[in-house]
Amino acid sequence: MDEFINLKETELRLGLPGTENVCEEKETVSCCNNSNKRALPSGSENETESSTRKTETSPPRKAQIVGWPPVRSYRIKNNIQTKKNETDHEVQGSYVKVSMDGAPYLRKIDPSCYKGYSELLKALEVMFKFSVGEYFEREGYKGSDFVPTYEDKDGDWMLVGDVPWEMFLCTCKRLRIMKGSEAKGLGCGV
């Protein structure tokens, strides 16, 4: 059985076989790993395989190993989704389409880039070169032919500004700036 011992090829490595990447030695894991509190990385596709050396000072980001831990990609995808929803409406960047009645083409914006309704509306005004009037809680938008509306998760068209900003960020699927008579119906309260 001697030929099985000390085979050069059986040196333990974590890199792709045949690559020049230097690999980790057999690590002895210390018990006190709790300093590594890390958030889920935003790009969790483990595409790259590269080895890193563990240092004494601060543990570097470990090697991204394809398919490890062995969790089905379906589950990872869903976990990310649930985590997104769980962290108090902390919406990750997501663009929504913005259309304006009469405009020849649509635009896209990321509502979460703005801090609130006033910033969002200002940006829309600049983008489409119109003015939105003033928002009143009961009466809606007054002083303009244009009314900003959005489609929510349930597929209903709502007036922009009615719900708290955080909730709006979660439920807004697309924006539409209505104009004219259609707008009047929505904008002028019940």
Place this chain on the structure above:
Amino acid sequence: MALRLPSKVLKHILSFIDSNEDRNSVSLVCKSWFETERKTRKRVFVGNCYAVTPAAVARRFPEMRSLTLKGKPHFADYNLVPDGWGGYACPWIEAMAAKSPSLEEIRLKRMVVTDECLERIAASFKDFKVLVLTSCEGFSTDGIAAIASTCRNLRVLELRECIVEDLGGDWLSYFPETSTSLVSLDFSCLDSEVKISDLERLVSRSPNLKSLKLNPAVTLDGLVSILRRAPQLTELGTGSFAAELKPEAFTKLSKAFSNCKQLQSLSGLWDVLPEYLPALYSVCPGLTSLNLSYATVRMPDLVELLRRCSKLQKLWVMDLIEDKGLEAVASYCKELRELRVFPSEPDLDATNIPVTEQGLVYVSKGCRKLESVLYFCVQFTNAALITIARKRPNLKCFRLCVIEPFAPDYKTNEPLDKGFKAIAEGCKDLRRLSVSGLLSDKAFKYIGKHAKKVRMLSIAFAGDSDLMLHHLLSGCQSLKKLEIRDCPFGDTALLENAAKLETMRSLWMSSCFVSFGACKLLSQKMPRLNVEVIDEHPPKTRPESSPVERIYIYRTVAGPRMDTPEFVWTLHKNPEIGVSKLAIK
């Protein structure tokens, strides 16, 4: 002269034998038994779609009513098999359409299924009843619509964790307008919204519906309305549980659940807010299966729910349950048979996973019927493994994933050899085993020697040398599937134990030390094995001694397959590459 059992009598006896393993044994007795058996087998299982040709299967089993097929190797679940590798359902469907038009049930796992395929199924099998697709891909909701509209006697349509091109929720409206024979519908993996009115009407005209699994796009309101129309459900997968917290919503939900007096299995629960959990309390006492693995519910809300589930047999949950929660499970869920604890942050860097080995020890001690475990945690100890083996010798499936590769027993710094030895020795009925953590050759000597009934073994980041593979292939009497990644196994053990491979369904090795030369030699030596080298680098350019990225070896009577992509090399493809001298030390 031996007495011959009249075939009528044998036929009658066989009608009581469902297990295919038993039927396979029966068919080996003699030619006449083989004939009688094959003419009476209704449920056919093919564990590797490339092990046999569809035509051969159709020919052998003329009375086939149910076909189950598996395609890609298991590690495809973790992205270790490149796209385009294979596992196509079409040739099977074509063959069955031509030769077995009475086929009623098709179950496919890890296969590539196209819309054309689905349309063919719909068109070819007059009495088609059951379609279950697990981890499949390659089709769209159009294909589903074809099944829904054409298969008038459809009972079961389940899409389990498939990757579907979702073209919208219209497919739901394609079910026949008159009452349907649906017993089970699972569309939980689809993304887009279905019209609630379509769903309501479908449920209302499906009086036999017992199992319904909605997708996350179905809202709580939708769920309430469905439950009202289908209080007879025994299995429910909810949609999204996130909604604005209105008191009326909660009451409605509670009431709807309390009317479902036959509910035994609950899953889904995406985005579930802890405030809504009490709506489930009324069904808890009757639940035998609960899948909370997509619910980001934490302690103590989890315990509040679980302590009411005294009949629970199957629990899937995330590690948010913590050791404390598992301690509670151990004391409340005495009927537990299967436990799966998934990582909420499946990341190599996540070292703050809230479950430790202690959680599993609690459950092993408290749940006497526990027989199946899948457990993710950061580190483990030999002591814990020994306790688990001692307390639960009835374990049939033990899959431990110590996320930290090469993690030793964190209390003693030793390899986990002793612990897994205890598992292999103590759990005599163990059929499936996944090992992890720091393991030396010794561990595999124990496993090879003692794990007599293990059929499937998964190994990652383990071992010192070729000796490990040698121990496994020369031991493990019942081994059928072996999958290995990132271990220093190499040519010698593989070639020495080549004969073993014909007794197994398949062997997968990736990021190990098998050389291209050895693969070629093995291919030549063993014509009844398909040896596939799956490697991004073209084989012609690589030297004989260089290790290949992945190999997949399986026994087959179908010969080499003709549908390999470029990155899969088989001997058949390049017969001009002879086998030169091997450089094995």
